[in-house]
Amino acid sequence: MSYTDGEAxxxxxxTAAAEAPGTTWVWVNAADRGGDGDPAVREGETDxxxxxxxxxxxxxxxxxxxxxxxxxxxVLGDARxxxxxxxxxxxxxxxxxxxxxGETTFLEEIRTRPVGVFVGDxxxxxxxxxxxxxxxxxxxxxxxxxxxxxxxxxxxxGYLVVDRIVDGYFRLLEELEDDIETVxxxxxxxxxxxxxxxxxxxxxxxxxxxxxxxxxxxAVNALSRGDADQIAESTEKYYRDVYDHxxxxxxxxxxxxDLTAGARDIYLNTLSQSTNEVMRRLTVVATIxxxxxxxxxxxxxxxxxxxxxxxxxxxxxAMLGMGGIALVLVAYFRRxxxx
Numbered sequence: 001m002s003y004t005d006g007e008a009x010x011x012x013x014x015t016a017a018a019e020a021p022g023t024t025w026v027w028v029n030a031a032d033r034g035g036d037g038d039p040a041v042r043e044g045e046t047d048x049x050x051x052x053x054x055x056x057x058x059x060x061x062x063x064x065x066x067x068x069x070x071x072x073x074x075v076l077g078d079a080r081x082x083x084x085x086x087x088x089x090x091x092x093x094x095x096x097x098x099x100x101x102g103e104t105t106f107l108e109e110i111r112t113r114p115v116g117v118f119v120g121d122x123x124x125x126x127x128x129x130x131x132x133x134x135x136x137x138x139x140x141x142x143x144x145x146x147x148x149x150x151x152x153x154x155x156x157x158g159y160l161v162v163d164r165i166v167d168g169y170f171r172l173l174e175e176l177e178d179d180i181e182t183v184x185x186x187x188x189x190x191x192x193x194x195x196x197x198x199x200x201x202x203x204x205x206x207x208x209x210x211x212x213x214x215x216x217x218x219a220v221n222a223l224s225r226g227d228a229d230q231i232a233e234s235t236e237k238y239y240r241d242v243y244d245h246x247x248x249x250x251x252x253x254x255x256x257x258d259l260t261a262g263a264r265d266i267y268l269n270t271l272s273q274s275t276n277e278v279m280r281r282l283t284v285v286a287t288i289x290x291x292x293x294x295x296x297x298x299x300x301x302x303x304x305x306x307x308x309x310x311x312x313x314x315x316x317x318a319m320l321g322m323g324g325i326a327l328v329l330v331a332y333f334r335r336x337x338x339x
Contacts, residue, residue, distance in 0.1 A: 023150050024123040025157055026065075027139055028058050030076060031130045058127065065089070065125055067118055075116035075127045081212065083219035090228040092117040092158070092219055095212050096132050096165050097172055110172065110208045115165060117158050119230045124154035126161060134164040155231045159238045162220065166242055169213060169249050173256065176205060180259050187267045199264045206257050213253055217246035284338050288329045292322045 062072055071084065071091045084091045095112040115135060116127035126135055138160045142150050150157055179202055186195045223231050224239035231239065299308070299318055308314045333339045 022122070023154050023157070025126070025139075025142070025150060025154065026061055026123070027126045027128070027135060028061050029128050029131060030058060031128075061125060061127075065118065065120060065123060067125065071116065071118070072127065075114050076129060078112075078114050078129070081215040081219045083222040085222065085228045087229070089118050089120040090223060090230045092119070092162065092223060094162055094165050094216055094219065096134050096168060097209065097212055098133070098168060099172070099175065110205050112208070112212055115161070117161055119155050119158045119228070121230055122154060124157050126158075134168060135161055138164050153232060153235065155235045156238065159235060159242065163238070163242050163245075166216070166245050166249070169209065170245075172209060173249065173252050176202065176209070176256060180256055180263070184259070184263050184266075187263050187270065191267050191270050196264070196267055199260055199267065202260050203257065203264075206253055206260065210250075210253050210257070213246060213249045217243065217250055220246060280338060284333050287333075288326050291325050291329075295322050295325075 058072070061067070062069065066088055068086070068091075071093075074082070074093055079093060081095055082093050094115050094117065096115055097110055097112045099110060113128065113130055113132060115132055116125075118125040118127070128135055138157070141160075142157065149160065179198075183195065183198050183202060186192075186198070220239060220243045222228070224236055224243045226233065226236055295318060299306075299314075311317075330339065
């Protein structure tokens with residue numbers, strides 16, 4: 001896609017788009033196959049093992065815009081979010097995140113997909129390993145009703161992509177917030193082992209968000225403070241706005257982690273309290289039974305000379321005495337609040 005003289009044009013060939021006047025945006029999806037049916041990426045053997053190598057359209061884009069192979073490898077290899085500033089372009093690697101059903105479970109898990117954003121003087125290249133909702137949404141926006149947005153420069157189009165991805169983090173945390181509130185209610189009302197499993201799952205999901213948000217914040221900061229020649233001064237404030245959103249996301253993530261830690265502590269304390277309650281009741285029962293066992297043991301001894309055994313009312317007296325002892329102990333423990 002390119003924009004010049006108030007018109008946006010879409011090209012099927014990379015060379016045609018690159019040679020078009022005005023601002024050019026090229027989006028390469030590594031999962032797509034070219035016209036010859038070959039994938040955009042293949043596995044290559046190197047001294048350090050198997051690494052993804054661009055082929056077809058992706059190779060053409062990297063060669064045409066002089067994109068360093070290591071940066072493409074970072075995108076295809078799912079590296080952590082980062083940014084690097086070169087004379088030719090500014091490179092920003094971010095990750096889109098969303099809930100998807102896991103491969104080994106029917107539960108939803110947070111899945112991330114890398115998005116490489118390469119900002120040149122008058123061109124923007126985005127590389128994804130699969131279809132990405134954020135990139136597609138911005139592409140459709142610029143291709144449709146908001147065509148003039150691309151006229152503001154490749155740096156502004158890159159901001160739109162990054163901002164859309166960061167907005168997805170907020171939606172992700174909103175879903176996690178609802179889950180945290182549900183778990184907190186379960187901890188108080190009816191704690192069970194499934195509740196603890198849900199708490200641990202939430203903590204793992206928040207850890208996944210943290211691993212994405214923290215490095216993304218530092219990466220975007222490099223583009224917001226005027227270090228990149230390809231980012232116009234008028235566009236830096238937009239990247240600073242994204243940076244502020246990421247700072248807020250970091251704070252929210254840490255707050256939610258504290259909430260889940262608190263919910264886990266409440267669950268463990270509730271479990272400990274329940275165990276103590278059971279032990280207390282067992283102690284009361286043992287204390288009541290102990291004197292009764294003593295009396296029964298005394299009269300159960302097989303001595304020949306035990307005067308009480310010959311008394312006609314010995315059995316009744318012993319039973320009444322044992323019952324009286326039990327009643328006294330029950331009344332005492334009830335008064336002390338143990339029953």
